[in-house]
Amino acid sequence: MATHAHTADPDAPAVYEQFEDIDQQQETYILGMWSFLVTEIMFFGALFLIYSIYRWQYQGDFYIFHKELDYVLGGINTTVLLASSFSVALAVHYAQLKKKRQQLLALGFTLLCAFGFLIIKAIEYGKKFEHSKFPNDTFVWDAAKYGGDPEHARLFFSLYFSMTGLHGLHVLIGILVIGYLMYLIAKDHPVITDYVPTELVGLYWHFVDLVWIFLYPLFYLIPK
């Protein structure tokens, strides 16, 4: 689609042909992103609801199962994600001030955090696979030793893997999106004269952080 610079100013952001001016374009993009985030809220929301129903029914059992998870690793991951969220907010800040180098650095740090998160997650998953805690046919729960109903254990780990897995998938998509954004910035693509692409990526990344903010206490910090 053809974009055309609206004013003679070469630094002015490009306005797509369906919009009147840059304000309308920016507001539309941010509204569109938020309505997409609403779908994401409902997407994860259904999983949180399923989790709540089973947790509400089997609170005691879930306490037993959650000891399989390492809350220190989870805490490190939370810190990593919060840091990445902060750096993405910084990137938006620098994008608005048109400071290209700092923006790239902030996004690079975010990317680093995202990879760090996935590596730690992989370590955690690896342990679960070792201990046959992945809910497929090899799933084992030693009820005699640890207590708790094996069927509920399967449920707990099903929920753990589907919710953190879906979250991990979002992190992976985030890595691709941030990487592409950095490529566009490095190439001085005309789209990047506007701060909004960075803002949209930021909104998405904050949402990923938001999901983890709820996942962490729900899975790693279950009270007795």
Place this chain on the structure above:
Amino acid sequence: MASTPHAHHVTPIPVLLRTFFLLLGLMLLTIFAAQAPYWFPGMFGWMIPYWPLTNAIALAIAIAKAVLVISIFMGVKYTTNLVKLYAIGGFVWFLLLYVMLVDYVSRPWEPVRGWEAVPSSGLPRSKESDGGVPYPQFPAPKGKDGHEAGSH
């Protein structure tokens, strides 16, 4: 339409930094709160179970963190009312899903006698274990597609 250079809200770095440290503090708080003991002494020497309170505290801290991320990092505090409406509306509608809990709360209330007797094997009930209620018997079809509906 003239496009004048428009001043967007630029969140200052100190605000972002403060939010970040507040979030870290809240995370430590939630880890600490989850290690609390199971029972705590109430009035008249009663022991009150702690876990509903611990759950509530963990959730409250998570919500506080979420509010910080949404309002400062995602900049909802500084945007248009429309975006605020969508941001809040999404979470309100998410809570609507919890109407389903009515079902789970009220299912045990039902005084349906005999449900306990149903074996929980998940296998279909046989006629013998069914309390003597026979399935209706129909004349078998002439086996058009090779399947007999019954052996009578």
Place this chain on the structure above:
Amino acid sequence: MSAILERTAAPDPQVKKNYLNADHTLASWLLTTDHKRIAVLYLIGVTVMFFLGSLAAAFVRFELTSPRGQILTHETYNKMFTAHGVIMIFFFLIPAVPAVLGNFLIPMMIGARDLAFPRLNLASWYVWTISAVIVLTGLIMGGVDTGWTFYTPLSSLYSNTQVSLVLVGLFLSGFSSIMTGVNFIATIHKMRAPGMTWFKLPLYVWSHYATSVIIILGTPVVAITLFLVVLERTFRIGIFSPELGGDPVLFQHLFWFYSHPAVYIMVLPAMGVISEVITCFSRRQIFGYRFVAMSSMAIAAIGFLVWGHHMYVSSQSVLQGLIFSLLSFLVAVPSAIKVFNWSLTMWRGSVQFSTPMIYALAFIGLFVIGGLTGLYLAAIDTDVHLTGTYFIVAHFHYVMVGGAILAFLGGIHFWWPKMFGKMYNEFWGRLSAMVIFLGFNFTFFPQFILGYLGMPRRYHVYYFAPEWQFYHVASSLGSTILGIGFLMPAFYLTASLLRKDNVAPANPWGAKGLEWENASSPPVTLNFESQPIVTENPYNYDPIEDTNKVRREAGLPEIPREDPDKEVHH
């Protein structure tokens, strides 16, 4: 000039550039970001899916003409009605009005050059097409025997058919409709022409706004639910299967949390079409504009709170059943507001029985029958008798076919001149509308009786009650008439594109609205030659003036105006 000469004449240099003849290459269609071209792409896809779904329905109806079945085995019959349901619901009813007519009309009605995110719009068509191909592959390579509802644990543990593949396809098609919904919301909020305030929006746009809100709030829930079923089949995670510790009723809750509002995704845009058609062919201001607009929003909101009425016999608690029964009755109120307002719109109007109007009138009648029989099903005790019978089948076909499909056809006829710049044959249009109306009632009314007598749905034999054959044969005969009725538009609408002597003027119906008054037929690529500015209310029709125009031409005396508020003729 003779007709032959006209047809062999060189192309008229006066022919204006429009979105159809702007470019002729295949790539210009497949890579287009023009909302009008994407609407045409959707129209082709949706039509193909409609005829595939009808084919499955034809097998179902033929099978049921004999109490012992005709040609299909149990398994094939199960696969056949599942194919019918999956194709019709996910690939015809949900995208039909929003993705075809909505895509074409929303930017035009609000005076915008395009949707807010044109590339996202194209992506939604590709995702939809890919998902349709995946689902059709699944249906051909073995089929699915669970019914379109995919209830667990049958779908998650026991069914040996292509459930996973089809569910992945449906998951993708959900993303396609989310993309459309996000696009419409951003467009309607931010892209309105100067002067186009919320209460000057055509009601069609209001109903699509409500639909988009349902799409973005509901679709993700069913997407993740169906995805969990796929995971359950693949890894045997046990969220919905009692054998693995899960709860099958939870699946039904989550499934219907989307799938009941999905009914409103299908019927709300249809109601938007009806509001446009009724006002135009009654030459009347809509009665109670704000009530009709707000009833769309009310249906969207209340529609989310009634899903439990699908589960009265699914061991949800009695308390929840009571709550949902009450709320289900409540949703009848905004629907009734619409019906009453349409009826009053026609009152003292100058009603013309043109093709779209016949469809609209048929819609109102059939929607009332479908809606009122819905009340029987909202009441718990009658529902316990009627659930899982042909009464349900008849009820939702009255709402879906009699409502959504007739409105879709009415809308296609109404905006056909605008979309393609050609007039269709009015005689064939009216004839097919009446054949469809007749065939429809012939098909589905006997099913109400069958259901009341106790014929269960999804059975292909009824040798235990051979006296039902009369109703089944009646229904199958009616479906033949219905099928002929549906084939007729395919022929005469295609023929109208091939003919040269039926060029449509910009506004053949004398309709109000930016798409008729400010754009040519077919519109130019960016919709309007100049930015429209809105000053009037959307349905500013004048029935007396319109009648007098006809009477003046016929040499009859004019009807005097009685309304003192309006301009008086001396």
